[in-house]
Structure formats: structure tokens, C-alpha cells
Amino acid sequence: MSKKILIVDDEKDILDLLEFNLQNEGYNTVTASDGEQALLTAKAENPDLIILDIMLPGKDGWEVLKELRKDPQTLDIPVIFLTAKDSEIDEVLGLELGADDYIVKPISIRKLLARIKKVLKRSKTKQPENDDRIIVDELVIDPQSYKVTSADQDIVLTKKEFDILYYMAKRPGRVITRKILLDEIWDENVVVIDRTIDVHIRKIREKLGTENMGLIETIKGVGYRFKV
Amino acid sequence: MSKKILIVDDEKDILDLLEFNLQNEGYNTVTASDGEQALLTAKAENPDLIILDIMLPGKDGWEVLKELRKDPQTLDIPVIFLTAKDSEIDEVLGLELGADDYIVKPISIRKLLARIKKVLKRSKTKQPENDDRIIVDELVIDPQSYKVTSADQDIVLTKKEFDILYYMAKRPGRVITRKILLDEIWDENVVVIDRTIDVHIRKIREKLGTENMGLIETIKGVGYRFKV
DNA sequence: ATCCAATGTTAAGTTAATGTTAAGATAATG
């Protein structure tokens, strides 16, 4: 899965330069040329990283960063500052506000790529993304909150139940054998009998309620299947 | 509306130079020539910006800044440091204490004016009140003062407790794993066991009291969740 | 239709995770 990077700069040359190089490296890119646009795009596109010029028309980079950090939806997106000034002050201030790194213009692409890698790697281990949610009709399975709702009604699943449901829902229409579930959901070297899985499935079906009846189908002799 | 700038310096030459140039640019000016006077004037005149020499008779610039930041009335007034020393230490120290910029003597008026503009612009867009407060029903979590109130009753949390609560409250509905808390709240290379986190959570829950019962949910096997 | 292997079901046993308390270690403060 290619990472999405939002580039914010008002100079078209720089935007083009960065976009070209980042796409060349296999990144997915979106751009914005002022602060307002940057904030909107950040919310809409949910990028994995934002490269943010400090000097911007309208809202400047600091203000953008501040607002990004205010919104739970964009709060955790790492930001790399871009600045033409070589004053260390700018950098320090930016970092104190919570930028994750900075790059001084003129830009060394090599350097920038290295920093991007570093920052992305750091954030990789973090929580599931907002758009990892699975929605099937009235059913919402959200790994970020570890919550399932059916028609806005909370369904409280235990960890194992959630993991199983999420795994299957991510692969609708595919038959999931018990062996696969064991490999994927359970730790290695843990051995449980098949009936254990059945019990979990039963619990899930029960909790999903009659309105989601038949969502998890049994394929006798093979395994289970999440209805497409 | 012309902006009011307080200039603090013990050298009359510099005071005059700055006053002349700033008034020329359309700013309103007031002056002080030592630390005590600076503090009094700052409170009385409520300037939009303070230009503060570091070397002062009596209380020096740092002490003045420190006291400015202590008083809610002067807390948010941006300060530009004036310094004859070019040692980076001074600069960093000043910034950590909350100066918004610095100018090295001998003064380049052009530079100073540019910085003033920048700082004023930045502070103009600053929201009047601490808008990074989090409010959930009767509960207010204010990172500016590191204070929590529930139904106007003060709740005294320790730093760690506050940090944890604030981090979670900023991400309501999301499950926060212990690992993430460790990464985000604790310094790198500090290792604490999971039970430590639980103890902090317990303390927070206890201090939040019965009226906030259930605000922090436990997702067994996963982590904690701040109720939406 | 009947049989039988596979799955469903229930409740009870087992394990793992978290809650709790108090005491010891550490850091902040005067």
C-alpha cells in the first residue's frame, strides 16, 4: 500500500518538483497551495504525512499546524516543515509546536526523502487509520475504536470476537477456514480446538443480532464466510 | 487600530531609536528602562507586543519574561528579545521560556520591523482564549494551566495523570493501547510495566469522581478509551 | 430417509488481563 503525502506550498515550481520526485519514489501525492486548502485536503484525504511550507498566503504554516493538531482527525498526521529561512528560531518554534521534522530550502531531495522515510517509519507502528473502518449496510466495524455498531446501536465485542469479525469482514465472500483463523488471530504456538472457534462465532452471531442474521455463513467442511 | 508596543531597554539611545522608528511605522509606543518598570507598565498598558532587552539593571530580561508568563494578564503578550550576545544558548533559553522571537544587537531596523509584523500577525490570529481546552459536559481539561475542573470543582492531577487524560481526551472514541501511551507520554528509553499505567488510570478515574464514572473505558486486551 | 461427520450450544473450568493497595524509588522543590 503506497503512502499518501500532502504537499503544501504556494510556489508551483516547488510543488511540481516535490510531486515529481515523490511520485517517482512510489508515493501517492496530493497538493494544496494555501493554508485553508491544506486543512480541507488534510481532512478529506487523510494523508500519511504532510510536507508543509511555513510561508503561505493567508494562514501560514504555523497556524495550519496548530489547527491540524486541534482536530482529532488530523491530530496524529506527521508534519515536515519546509522553510526558506535558515534562522534556527523558526525551526525550533516549529518543532515545539509539534512538527516532526523540518527541511530548509533550497531543498535537497535526497535529504527530504530520507526524512520522509524516517517519519513514516516512526508512524507506521501507530494506530489503525480512520478509513480502516468497514461498513456493510447498517453495520460498522471500526478498528480505531474497537467498536461495532449496528444501526447506530453499540455492539460490545471482546477482543477475540472483534478480531475474528474484522478479519472476515475484510475478506467478504471468501471462505475462511478455521486453520486460517487460528494462524491469523491466535498467537503462534497457541493451540485451541475447532470448537473454540465455533463458540466465538456463535457469540458474534448472537451479538450481531437478528438483523444481521446470516452475515456469517457456515460452509460445512470448509469454514466460515462473511456475506458479500 | 494602531498596535501598542512596549519597549524595554536601559540605554536611552536605543530606546529613542526604537521609539522613533516604530512610531514612524504607525505603532503606538510605551517604554520602560528596567525590569520592575517593565512589568508594571505591561500590566497597566496591556501592550500588543513587548520588545525586551535581556541585559537590564535589576531584574533581567529572562526574569521579566518569566514573570510575564506567570501572570494571566500578560501571559499571552508576545515578546521579542533584544540581545547583544549572539550565543545560541541565550536564544534557545529565551525561546523555551516563551519569547516569540529575538533580535540581535546591533539592531537592523528593517529586520526588527519585519519580525514585529510577523509576530503581531501570528498573535492576531491567536484565538482570544485557550481554545485547546477540552470540554466534555461538565469536565474541562485545560492544558494551558494544566488544570482540570469538573462542574467548576478543581481536580488536581499530577503531570503524568494530566498528560494521559489529555492525550486520551484529545482522541475520544479511539482505543489507546498501553504501548501508544508509553510511546507518547513517557520519554524514549524509559521502560515501565503495564501495571504502572493502570495505576495512573486508576488515580485519574478516582480523581474524576463518580460524576465522570465510565469516562475512561477499559477495552480488555486492547487498551483504554475515552468515551465520546 | 437415514446415518454420520461437522457444527451448534451450553455451562462450567481455566487462563489472562486488569484493578487495587501499599510500600519503595525517584524526581522536584525549597
Place this chain on the structure above:
DNA sequence: CATTATCTTAACATTAACTTAACATTGGAT
């Protein structure tokens, strides 16, 4: 440097989750 508040831990209690055994039911093969 002494004092105090904060943080961390160990040990144990509690609770929820997980697993299993035992038995019931089912659905497809014959």
C-alpha cells in the same frame, strides 16, 4: 541537603475473556 510530592513497582484480588467438555443439532452423502 532535606523534604515532599510524584512515580513506579510488587503482590495480590478481582473480573472478564477464553477454552473446553459434553451433548445436541444439522445437513449432505449414500
